[in-house]
Amino acid sequence: MTSRAQSKGIHGMAASFEQLLASPDIIWMGQNTTHLAPPRAVVEAMEESLAAREFQLYAPPGGFAELRELVVEDLGRAGFDAWITDGAVAGLHQICTVLGGEVSRLITTDPGWPWPGRFLGRSGIPVSALDVYENPGRTLRAEQVAAVIEPRSIIYLIDPLNPLGSRYGRDELEAIVALARETDSYIVHDCTYRHFASGHTLVADLSPDRTFTTYSFSKWLGLAGMRLGAVVARPELLASIMAVPANPLGSSIVGQRGAIAGLRGREPWLEYVRSVNRANIDRVEAVVAETGLGEVVVPGSHGNFLAVDVSGSGLLADDVCERLLDEANVFIRxxxxxSPRFGERFVKISTSVPTEWVERFADAWRALALEPVR
Known part of the structure; x- marks a missing residue:
């Protein structure tokens, strides 16, 4: 087993992924990635690429034209363009790096995804990480944005919100878009988990001229290790940030071949992965309720994960994760x-995983609930 001392890395409690990879029976429920066996067509496309030794070639800088077109089609954004990046986070880095010299502030959420704040912080841009944990609906409210926004800010919206699973309603987005227009601000709409959400609205539908949409293949298609994502925007807006890309030699050809196959056959796959994910969410919610260990933060999460508040148990989030890892080889986050303010209160549990993994998690959660608080 991996001990807490062994697993501490650059993210504090976060276990070293290299050490976790060395454990063959680890239950991966801490990265929000899909661990279901991928569609056969996706695997075959990558195998054919490997057999053809395409890995010895550089890819087109912006990605294969077909893949870019399929991403735009998947988002329903006719007339837009996509730039394929080394994961969605590389797209975020590119946006922050290019805009860092002209924007005044980043507005983001706590909890949220910390990296855009870190990217822009290196340029001296102030970051307002606004509390959503205690908000109704667990989303950012327009009045919070209004209190801090400056001309030419960036509003970073993760939707559905990682790590809580909340989703923005159209009315909420319209109010935030109005503030962005008034202040000549940009919106970065992080749609990493969009494929798991019901009733999702794209900010680009409401504000096409000032919105960057980021897209991922790690979550819905399970290609996390291939490092493949995209930035989608109006062609002239996209060109303004991608003229000097961090990677001018293109993202993984092997991964792009798999992504093309996945998007060609996405409907049956999405129906399957969503059904498994929803059943797993229901199962995790049931075991949390059954044991009384914690409380689900956003019931019926719109993502492929659940946040569970454990603050009433006498345990800290780090303690819960350590004990599940040490005692059951179950990795959650x-x-x-x-979240610097609320992080010790909750854990995050990934759910687009095999059903047997969820049962292993359920057994471990029950066992933890029966143990005395140390």
Missing amino acids: PGTYQ
Whole structure:
């Protein structure tokens, strides 16, 4: 087993992924990635690429034209363009790096995804990480944005919100878009988990001229290790940030071949992965209620994960994660990675995983609930 001392890395409690990879029976429920066996067509496309030794070639700088077109089609954004990046986070880095010299402030959430704040912080841009944990609906409210926004800010919206699973309603987005227009601000709409949400609205539908949409293949298609994502925007807006890309030699050809196959056959796959994910969410919610260990923060999460508040148990989030890892080889994530204010209160549990993994998690959660608080 991996001890807490062994597993501490650059993210505090976050276990070293290299050490976790060395454990063959680890239950991966801490990264929000899909661990279901991928569609056969996706695997075959990558195998054919490997057999053809395409890995010895550089890819087109912006990604294969077909893949870019399929991403735009998947988002329903005719007339837009996509730039394929080394994961969605590389797209975020590119946006922050290019805009860092002209924007005044980043507005983001706590909890949220910390990296855009870190990217822009290196340029001296102030960051307002606004509390959503205690808000109704667990989303950012327009009045919070209004209190801090400055001309030419960036509003970073993760939707559905990692790590809580909340989703923005159209009315909420319209109010935030109005503030962005008034202040000549940009919106970065992080749609990493969009494929798991019902009733999702794209900010680009409401504000096409000032919105960057980021897109991922790690979550819905399970290609996390291939490092493949995209930035989508109006062609002239996209060109303004991608003229000097961090990677001018293109993202993984092998991964792009798999992504093309996945998007070609996405409807049956999405129906399957959503059904498994929803059943797993229901199962995790049931075991949390059954044991009384914690409380689900956003019931019926719109993502492929659940946040569970454990603050009433006498345990800290890091303690819960440590004990599940040490005692059952179940890897989940503490909120401390994504929230400096509320992180010790909750853990995050990934759900687009095999059903047997969820049963292993359920057994471990029950066992933890029966143990005395140390």
